[in-house]
Amino acid sequence: MIAVGLDRIARAHExxxxxxxxxxxxxxxxxxxxxxxxxxxxxxxxQPTGSFKLRGATNAVLSLSDEAKKRGLVTASxxxxxxxxxxxxxxxxxxxxxxxxxxxxxxxxxxxxALGAEVRIVGRSQDxxxxxxxxxxxxxxxxxxxxxxHAEVIAGQGTIGLEIADARSDTxxxxxxxxxxxxxxxxxxxxxxxxxxxxxxxxxxxxxxxxYESLRAGKPLPVEELETLADSLGGGIGLxxxxxxxxxxxxxxxxxxLSEEEIAEGVRHAFAAEGEMVEGAGAVGIAALLAKKVxxxxxxxxxxxxxxIDEALHRRIVDIDGLKAMxxxxxxx
Ligand SMILES: *Cc1c(COP(=O)(O)O)cnc(C)c1O
Numbered sequence: 214m215i216a217v218g219l220d221r222i223a224r225a226h227e228x229x230x231x232x233x234x235x236x237x238x239x240x241x242x243x244x245x246x247x248x249x250x251x252x253x254x255x256x257x258x259x260q261p262t263g264s265f266k267l268r269g270a271t272n273a274v275l276s277l278s279d280e281a282k283k284r285g286l287v288t289a290s291x292x293x294x295x296x297x298x299x300x301x302x303x304x305x306x307x308x309x310x311x312x313x314x315x316x317x318x319x320x321x322x323x324x325x326x327a328l329g330a331e332v333r334i335v336g337r338s339q340d341x342x343x344x345x346x347x348x349x350x351x352x353x354x355x356x357x358x359x360x361x362x363h364a365e366v367i368a369g370q371g372t373i374g375l376e377i378a379d380a381r382s383d384t385x386x387x388x389x390x391x392x393x394x395x396x397x398x399x400x401x402x403x404x405x406x407x408x409x410x411x412x413x414x415x416x417x418x419x420x421x422x423x424x425y426e427s428l429r430a431g432k433p434l435p436v437e438e439l440e441t442l443a444d445s446l447g448g449g450i451g452l453x454x455x456x457x458x459x460x461x462x463x464x465x466x467x468x469x470x471l472s473e474e475e476i477a478e479g480v481r482h483a484f485a486a487e488g489e490m491v492e493g494a495g496a497v498g499i500a501a502l503l504a505k506k507v508x509x510x511x512x513x514x515x516x517x518x519x520x521x522i523d524e525a526l527h528r529r530i531v532d533i534d535g536l537k538a539m540x541x542x543x544x545x546x
Contacts, residue, residue, distance in 0.1 A: 361395030374403025385511030
């Protein structure tokens with residue numbers, strides 16, 4: 214089996230401790246009542262930069278040679294990975310270049326700049342931005358840190374699994390948001406290594422679930438990218454995938470898919486019942502429980518992966534809750 218190794222995950226945990234947050238694992242009375250088993254939330258939405266991606270990015274940066282640190286880092290991500298890498302590089306005094314196309318909205322460009330990274334605008338597509346990454350690696354010796362298919366990135370994300378196993382050794386199930394699979398692969402390896410009886414299930418959206426389609430086909434597949442509330446779960450897994458496809462295939466019990474309405478329900482519940490502002494991708498585990506899409510056998514942990522959602526969109530999603538409750542004549546919780 215392809216694996217990054219429990220040892221590597223444990224080393225990552227030591228390396229990044231004090232640099233990322235040891236996030237809270239909180240009991241959810243509401244979800245526990247709905248589900249009939251104890252449910253806890255692992256709040257990775259509380260990380261600085263708003264998502265768990267800070268763990269993998271920080272571990273990858275700290276694992277570089279001094280030589281590579283001197284030359285700097287590069288990526289084409291404008292989302293949570295780009296933010297995390299910019300933050301982690303700045304904390305270590307390493308140069309980070311984020312390549313993006315001219316079509317990326319100004320607020321995203323500003324967010325990356327505000328974190329201290331250099332922004333390079335090239336071309337008009339994600340492929341153009343990636344071509345610039347490849348050129349900087351080839352011609353200027355920068356190191357590319359990809360968002361998921363990288364051993365130290367996976368090990369960094371896996372540290373969440375160690376924290377869950379340490380906090381609750383009775384955990385029977387962990388629900389993990391799933392896109393490229395760095396998070397699910399790392400967490401599943403840590404959980405299976407520490408709590409062999411526990412299951413790990415991935416959760417994606419129906420619209421453009423690349424890992425789900427690839428696992429069904431038995432090989433990495435390209436998928437059409439569709440607009441979804443869980444925008445951080447969009448994108449392919451890479452046709453040359455090295456780690457995450459095999460790890461998800463071997464370590465995940467199952468993958469469940471959610472409709473857009475179900476994801477919205479998860480975002481609403483997170484806000485109204487848990488007091489957490491969570492993005493679509495971050496809410497899919499909660500949504501899977503509310504939609505009763507997983508068989509529950511015992512204490513369950515839901516990984517809440519991020520909070521970076523457009524505020525106007527969040528308000529719209531949460532408002533519908535208020536409207537529905539009012540039209541049903543009930544109190545707004
Ligand atoms: C990146 C991301 C995911 C998915 O992580 P993968 O390692 O690509 O599977 C889930 N939630 C949020 C908030 C993310 O930013």
